[in-house]
Amino acid sequence: MWVKICANTNLEDALLAAKLGADAVGFVFAPSKRLVTPAEVARITPHLPEGLERVGVFPAWSAEKIAATVREAGLTGVQLHGGFDPELVRALDEVFEGRIKIIQTVHWVVTAGESSEAEVMKQLRLIAQMPVERVLVDSKVGEATGGTGVPFNWAAASGVFAADHGLKLILAGGLRPENVGEAIERLQPWGVDVASGVEASAGRKDLEKVARFIGRAKALRERPQPPGPDAGEAA
Numbered sequence: 001m002w003v004k005i006c007a008n009t010n011l012e013d014a015l016l017a018a019k020l021g022a023d024a025v026g027f028v029f030a031p032s033k034r035l036v037t038p039a040e041v042a043r044i045t046p047h048l049p050e051g052l053e054r055v056g057v058f059p060a061w062s063a064e065k066i067a068a069t070v071r072e073a074g075l076t077g078v079q080l081h082g083g084f085d086p087e088l089v090r091a092l093d094e095v096f097e098g099r100i101k102i103i104q105t106v107h108w109v110v111t112a113g114e115s116s117e118a119e120v121m122k123q124l125r126l127i128a129q130m131p132v133e134r135v136l137v138d139s140k141v142g143e144a145t146g147g148t149g150v151p152f153n154w155a156a157a158s159g160v161f162a163a164d165h166g167l168k169l170i171l172a173g174g175l176r177p178e179n180v181g182e183a184i185e186r187l188q189p190w191g192v193d194v195a196s197g198v199e200a201s202a203g204r205k206d207l208e209k210v211a212r213f214i215g216r217a218k219a220l221r222e223r224p225q226p227p228g229p230d231a232g233e234a235a
């Protein structure tokens with residue numbers, strides 16, 4: 001199970017996530033209580049272990065601005081969190097030539113009486129035609145598109161996660177040490193992602209919560225995937 005500990009704001013927390021077995025750490029460049037600047041991340045990444053993925057979470061910026069931030073901040077991946085824009089994905093693929101992993105975020109709207117199932121399924125079909133393998137499914141609560149701490153309707157999402165769209169789905173939104181095991185068992189994602197659920201306060205991680213979250217997630221395996229370029233990297 002691939003695990004990303006997101007919304008890091010300092011070296012100590014990012015190193016802790018690495019030490020406890022995270023596959024990736026995230027840094028948020030979108031408006032957030034956990035916002036960091038490229039210069040701040042540039043001071044953190046040189047001190048992280050080689051194999052740890054460093055993912056920037058981006059709002060709807062231009063390809064040029066994202067690429068410049070990737071270089072300045074020393075990132076290995078980009079998470080496109082400001083909506084699905086095929087032109088942006090193509091432009092980034094051209095600039096990075098496969099050297100930087102792209103994660104496309106898709107939002108599941110958390111609103112009473114509504115289901116995002118059809119819309120999310122439609123977006124996944126479109127993304128499957130793009131040079132993107134990884135898709136993060138996250139909660140949208142009102143205007144908040146990340147770091148919400150609110151899970152979406154896993155029962156309604158089970159068909160979406162079980163469908164064979166050839167993508168690596170990463171589950172996010174309201175995960176915590178207490179519910180990540182149930183979430184994995186119900187949806188069998190390729191990976192899981194957490195921000196607020198392992199914090200002591202906004203932007204500060206809680207050692208014990210991070211340890212319990214990673215321990216629980218790593219004890220469970222994802223559904224077997226067809227072999228691809230990433231095969232075997234997230235055991």
Ligand SMILES: O=C(O)c1ccccc1NCC(=O)[C@H](O)[C@H](O)COP(=O)(O)O
Nearest residue numbers: 006032146147148149173174194195196
């Ligand atoms: O974490 C944030 O504060 C954030 C704010 C705005 C856009 C994205 C953000 N985080 C991106 C992530 O990948 C989070 O891990 C994901 O939204 C899950 O957050 P949480 O529900 O708090 O675990």
